[in-house]
Amino acid sequence: MRISIKELQKGMIINADIFSKKGALLLYKGFKVENPELVSIVLKRNEISEIEIREEETSKGEIEIVESEDLKERIEHEVNLFKEEFSEVIESLKGEVLAFKESKDISSITDLEKGAEIAKEHENSVLTILQLVEEIKRENKDEYSNMLETSLISYSLGKWLGFNENELKEICEASLLSSILAYVGFDKELKIKEMLSGLENISEDVLEGALSSHERTDGSGYPKGLTKDDIHPYARVIGVAEVYQLLTTENELRKKLSAFEAVKLMEREYITKLDVKTLYVFLHRIGSKFIGSSVKLSDGNSGEIVFVPENEVSMPYIKLKDGKVINLQSDEHKDKIIIEIF
Template identity: 30%
Template sequence: MEERKIFIDIDELKSGMVLAQHIVNKNGVFLLFEGFEFKEIEKIKEMLLSHNIHNLKVIVKEGMDDTYTKEYFQIYDFRQNMNELINDIKHKFYCIESGEEVNREDFEKTIEIAIRSCNGSVSLFKLMNKIKDMEDYIYMHSMNSSLISYQIGKWLDLKEEELKELTLSAILSDLGKMKVSKEIINKPNILTYEEYLEVKKHSIFGYKLIKGSNCINNKIKRAVLEHHERIDGSGYPRGIKGDEISLYAKIIGIADVYSALTSKRPHRDRNTPFEAIKILEEEFVSKLDTKILYLFLKKVAAEYLGSEIILNDGRTAKIVFIPSQNICKPLIEMEENGEVVDLGSNQNSKLYIKEFIL
């Protein structure tokens, strides 16, 4: 049985866990020593809280209860990796903004680490669905967009070098937001028209920051500039349309919208993957490349086949079938009685997926 050292919130403390590092209060007094086995949980919690200690590092065993499964540890590792990678990207963005040369090899190492962290039993989209509460939205969004773009690129059978270029383009796509006012970027309410116009400049800002780089080729620079262009010409900054838009920019456009829809923002809650699929089908079919979009929607929906879900009425169920039409309304099997329910039928029009268990 595998043992793991993990950081937990004090509310997650359970009997049988072993302390992985000493706990010392603000005055330097040792409260508990490494190797201490937790038994009288409530007394320990009360003591730790009295010293304003809210999290700790413990040793847990895989399978010690229903929580600590292989899937739990993959999600935990993914979260830890994303925290480190986000800090890494943040540092790189600040360096570029200050005028330093872009080091493509360093970015590619970051990409490789991110991709490796997704290679487990839990799919990328389920992993991302589990860590949407992370802070640093811009940098998390850059990571999400890059990983989603990479996955789309694989589905499109892009070559290895093209996948690297695409993924780097996606990471750099929000670089220009470093030049947008932080008050606007972090505004908790819906942006005014003038503020939105300012945010739209980030594509040009980002392009200008990498324009003179010898390490970044023109395909990547072009994708950074065009990732908000739309097939119908309604995008920005140039309002180009159709095949005037580069392939990388078309892919990143889809990844960008999906990531934004499924992330929590100050002015709205996040959408579930199937809510995002519905919005993409209804509002973006004329704006994003149709062929790539429908490939993406079908592939993402298929990732959730067999997933346990919670409905808006509180009942739990499992996704058992994804229709080729109306993808956002799968067939589900109710946990309470095994009944198969079609979320796409008129009689179930008020039912929808509220959350995924995993």
């Protein structure tokens, strides 16, 4: 049932995802309105005057419980399936990387496009690819997992940027190849093409994307010190994904940052190093991909992300376990940070 935002009432359930003109998810299907005044302000600001809500009365608790349990079971099934597929690719990839290290033959790596296959298969899952990757991060911390996670993140970013299916596949291939080259010790030096065989098995775009993923728009990257438009389009995507993956993965030098703390750091320190358009799209889309995720705050409280403002993606609205909704932008709560996403 469609209603005017002026008719919004506490307890109403949103029945369809609501997006801004820029494509950012404002409210997700199933969102329960706790603060109708705030929701109305956000929708009006985005020039949305009507929304779709569920027709059944919210007082029918039994219906809500059944839907909630069904959704919980579906999410659990999708997460387990994703983990199983992810693990299978990792086991296969380990052998292929070892073979490549010995032979230097790219044709020995047959799993380059697996990231695209997994991402495409799970595009319609309840959880987003970014949320599914977080599930993996809590269990796997080896370099092979990092490789495949970066490929999956690259796919998502490429999708947001409007690349077609073949380009998305090649971005995933370039991302995985970039990680493999770094892992086996190739420093992407200028003569690398002479050192490898089997290059006819990948496109020139995949190779160039992989070799230039560490270039930076200010010329501080390597191996050629390329700047801005001289960097391959695939590499611009992979570069953002690699930085995000590095920041959100724990290593011996520093602790893992949450997605929202990583966004804050990327806004502050990478604006001149990564492609501006690519980084802008990433920073303004990633927050909405975690709407519905459970989080732990630095003050010990836990809650659920219910809204991500476009003007400050790193400071979402959190619904605490007691039902109270807090705004991390507000003076009262701006000292709190998200330290973990579940």
